[in-house]
Amino acid sequence: MPKFVIERDMPAVGKLSASDLRSASQKSCGVLGTLGSKIQWIQSYVTDDRIYCVYLAADEGLVRRHAEMSGFPADRISQVRSIIEPATAE
Known part of the structure; x- marks a missing residue:
């Protein structure tokens, strides 16, 4: 299956508690x-x-x-075309 990177603009999301992140994860998984x-x-x-x-x-x-179903924004969706890493330089 294709791989995608989704950017979700969510002001102050980095300040959410572990409990808040767990709830969001549960919603997404549902x-x-x-x-x-x-x-x-x-x-x-x-x-x-x-x-x-x-x-x-x-x-x-x-x-x-x-x-849409989870209520989380998807401000930008990009399909991954290639993956590079340090070993790619060899």
Whole structure:
């Protein structure tokens, strides 16, 4: 499945408590369960005012549908075309 990076603009999200983040994760997982096996959340990176999420999904439409159903913004969705890392330099 294609990999996507989703940018979610969420002011002060970095100040949320562990309990708040757990609740948001539970909500996201509940929606994912409804959408089925063609979309999978890999992980997210929380910064001060934005969350960057990595998903596998059959298409961008499923990523958008998850955002709509969960109530989380999806300000930018980008399909990953390549992955590079330090070993790429060798």
